[in-house]
Amino acid sequence: MAESTAARPKAKPKGLDPARAEQYRQWLRQMLLIRRFEEKAGEAYSLGKIGGFCHLYIGQEAVAVGSLGALDPDDYITCSYREHGHALARGISARAVMAELFGKATGCSGGKGGSMHLFDASLGFLGGHAIVGAHIPIATGMAFAIKYRNTSQVAVCYFGEAAVNNGAFHEALNMAALWKLPVIYLCENNRYGMGTALERASALYDISERACSYDMANEVVDGQEVLTMNAAMERAVQRARTEKLPTLLEVRTYRFMGHSMSDPIHGHYRTREEVEDQRKRDPIAVWSQRLIADGLMDEAAVRSMDKDVMEEVEDAYQYADESPEPELDQLYTDVYAEEERKE
Amino acid sequence: MPTLTYRDALNQALREEMQRDDTVFLMGEEVGVYQGAYKVSRGLLDEFGPMRVVDTPITELGFAGVGVGAAMVGLRPVIEFMTWNFALLAVDQLVNSAAKMRYMSNGQVGVPAVFRGPGGAALQLAAQHSQAFESWYAHIPGLKVVTPATPADAKGLLKSAIRDDNPVVFIEGEMLYNTKGEVPDGEHVVPLGRADIKREGADVTLVCHSKTVSVALKAAEQLASNGVNPEVVDLRTIRPLDVDAILNSVAKTHRCVVVEEGWPFAGIGAQVVDHIQREAFDELDAPVLRVTGADVPMPYNKQLERAAKADPEKIVAAVNQVLYRE
Ligand SMILES: Cc1ncc(C[n+]2csc(CCOP(=O)(O)OP(=O)(O)O)c2C)c(N)n1
Ligand SMILES: [Mg+2]
Numbered sequence: 001m002a003e004s005t006a007a008r009p010k011a012k013p014k015g016l017d018p019a020r021a022e023q024y025r026q027w028l029r030q031m032l033l034i035r036r037f038e039e040k041a042g043e044a045y046s047l048g049k050i051g052g053f054c055h056l057y058i059g060q061e062a063v064a065v066g067s068l069g070a071l072d073p074d075d076y077i078t079c080s081y082r083e084h085g086h087a088l089a090r091g092i093s094a095r096a097v098m099a100e101l102f103g104k105a106t107g108c109s110g111g112k113g114g115s116m117h118l119f120d121a122s123l124g125f126l127g128g129h130a131i132v133g134a135h136i137p138i139a140t141g142m143a144f145a146i147k148y149r150n151t152s153q154v155a156v157c158y159f160g161e162a163a164v165n166n167g168a169f170h171e172a173l174n175m176a177a178l179w180k181l182p183v184i185y186l187c188e189n190n191r192y193g194m195g196t197a198l199e200r201a202s203a204l205y206d207i208s209e210r211a212c213s214y215d216m217a218n219e220v221v222d223g224q225e226v227l228t229m230n231a232a233m234e235r236a237v238q239r240a241r242t243e244k245l246p247t248l249l250e251v252r253t254y255r256f257m258g259h260s261m262s263d264p265i266h267g268h269y270r271t272r273e274e275v276e277d278q279r280k281r282d283p284i285a286v287w288s289q290r291l292i293a294d295g296l297m298d299e300a301a302v303r304s305m306d307k308d309v310m311e312e313v314e315d316a317y318q319y320a321d322e323s324p325e326p327e328l329d330q331l332y333t334d335v336y337a338e339e340e341r342k343e
Numbered sequence: 344m345p346t347l348t349y350r351d352a353l354n355q356a357l358r359e360e361m362q363r364d365d366t367v368f369l370m371g372e373e374v375g376v377y378q379g380a381y382k383v384s385r386g387l388l389d390e391f392g393p394m395r396v397v398d399t400p401i402t403e404l405g406f407a408g409v410g411v412g413a414a415m416v417g418l419r420p421v422i423e424f425m426t427w428n429f430a431l432l433a434v435d436q437l438v439n440s441a442a443k444m445r446y447m448s449n450g451q452v453g454v455p456a457v458f459r460g461p462g463g464a465a466l467q468l469a470a471q472h473s474q475a476f477e478s479w480y481a482h483i484p485g486l487k488v489v490t491p492a493t494p495a496d497a498k499g500l501l502k503s504a505i506r507d508d509n510p511v512v513f514i515e516g517e518m519l520y521n522t523k524g525e526v527p528d529g530e531h532v533v534p535l536g537r538a539d540i541k542r543e544g545a546d547v548t549l550v551c552h553s554k555t556v557s558v559a560l561k562a563a564e565q566l567a568s569n570g571v572n573p574e575v576v577d578l579r580t581i582r583p584l585d586v587d588a589i590l591n592s593v594a595k596t597h598r599c600v601v602v603e604e605g606w607p608f609a610g611i612g613a614q615v616v617d618h619i620q621r622e623a624f625d626e627l628d629a630p631v632l633r634v635t636g637a638d639v640p641m642p643y644n645k646q647l648e649r650a651a652k653a654d655p656e657k658i659v660a661a662v663n664q665v666l667y668r669e
């Protein structure tokens with residue numbers, strides 16, 4: 001078996017910067033919100049309140065929170081279908097995301113997108129995309145538009161490690177490096193694409209090295225450490241904003257749940273022991289312990305934050321449950337900019 | 344009115360739209376330094392520079408996706424495929440991304456992009472380079488499909504396509520680039536979704552588009568010398584389809600032959616026939632017939648290729664059949 005994707009042991013981190021204490025606590029809150037939201041979504045799925053495919057983000061929270069924390073409000077974000085966490089971390093309300101999962105009119109995509117297609121254009125949140133790899137060229141096009149208009153925005157694209165074996169990834173990275181586009185390709189290496197381990201799908205173990213084919217800056221990042229994630233993202237953002245250059249970040253993380261709600265937590269492709277072992281590096285535990293150790297929070301404050309978050313999630317659930325279904329005439333709206341003749 | 348080739352009419356539309364709106368840019372293989380594989384973009388790199396006339400690697404999926412992404416955030420890309428045969432590598436971006444974005448986002452994010460290039464068969468280019476794909480894209484809600492037949496329509500429809508807020512599949516006729524016709528100067532805009540009567544007639548309706556318009560007109564001349572007066576309806580836009588224009592003509596002639604370059608199975612003609620039988624059943628004096636490309640990959644051999652293509656003789660034969668002549 002190949003080596004674990006978990007981070008290799010590092011030098012003991014320096015103390016946390018007290019000036020950023022509020023931001024650090026917010027990160028914990030966002031991670032807790034995602035965790036509790038996803039747990040509730042799993043519950044709602046089992047009750048039949050959520051249909052279709054539903055991919056939970058549990059275990060990967062520090063990636064979205066740490067990286068989105070380094071962005072500005074006018075940056076562009078595209079994600080895969082495993083994007084509830086990114087939507088929440090970007091600031092779409094838990095109500096609007098939960099309502100979308102429920103397919104309700106009040107959802108952030110009016111109930112027409114669902115779990116895999118969350119959008120909020122006002123936040124630059126430009127989609128969950130459900131064709132593996134397809135949004136990598138799309139994000140590249142957004143970066144092209146940034147260069148075209150000569151603004152200092154960046155485009156960020158989140159995708160799984162299985163997408164790097166797809167042609168769209170290579171076509172996009174080549175163009176981004178060739179044309180010097182301000183884009184960050186953030187590969188969330190959670191070790192599996194459904195039931196296929198990275199080393200069973202990719203000839204190269206270190207995904208970051210794929211950037212070398214395109215002479216592109218790259219970095220391997222510990223995705224279970226929110227501060228490490230944030231710092232790496234800041235470097236990539238800086239490169240994009242000031243040098244107008246792309247970056248490939250390989251972020252090592254782990255999905256604690258099954259691939260989707262219809263998939264068991266372990267199964268034939270990974271052992272219970274492996275999952276147990278990875279859970280020891282739960283990003284929320286890692287970060288809350290760090291905050292406590294550095295005296296920025298105490299146990300009671302963490303508990304009360306968690307309680308607060310659970311109330312927010314409960315409220316989102318109630319809201320989604322009580323929200324109206326889309327009107328049937330919504331079936332034919334937004335196919336075209338102007339509505340076409342209906343059959 | 345100036346006489347231009349179809350190629351130069353497209354060039355004029357691109358130039359004028361790029362002058363009018365600086366969010367319009369052209370991207371594709373060989374569009375810049377080489378001046379276009381079919382010289383449609385001649386002179387544009389010099390006039391607009393490399394940020395707006397962008398040469399790409401051979402990476403159809405990639406640059407189609409770049410077009411989608413740029414359009415999602417407010418630019419108006421014109422993405423050129425060297426031919427629509429190569430666009431097969433980019434179908435995912437057209438069907439799964441461009442056509443779906445507005446709907447999935449509940450109207451928040453549109454894709455005002457034009458995807459254009461030559462389609463259909465030229466001469467002896469064999470199976471992989473001789474294909475008409477308009478029915479594929481016309482099948483997809485969210486896409487518009489445009490197929491100009493004349494230089495004037497090429498210019499006017501391309502200008503409309505660029506101004507349209509939806510993704511538009513714009514399929515040019517590979518054999519039409521050198522054809523000439525009168526093209527109005529300046530602001531000549533042909534609305535999408537409107538067919539055009541290319542020849543008024545009374546005895547039979549010939550529904551056609553793109554290259555088959557000239558084929559149908561040739562057939563009409565032959566028929567006219569035999570006392571039959573066909574009406575030639577050029578669809579111009581396949582989606583949205585101008586059903587009213589078809590029905591109005593059929594109401595006048597009571598007979599119809601649908602002509603297309605593509606394959607018969609689930610083709611454009613099948614859709615046209617469906618509308619006629621549902622909405623003009625009582626008008627018909629004969630079953631509607633179709634003339635299509637043969638249901639085979641295109642052969643290289645010249646004689647076999649000729650046999651595979653819709654031609655005036657096949658149209659004349661079909662018209663005689665719907666008129667119960669001979
Ligand atoms: C082009 C394409 N092929 C197959 C699928 C089905 N599929 C959905 S998710 C997935 C695995 C992707 O894994 P990864 O990219 O690592 O993301 P993760 O699910 O781990 O977040 C597959 C095969 C798809 N959606 N798109
Ligand atoms: Mg994965």
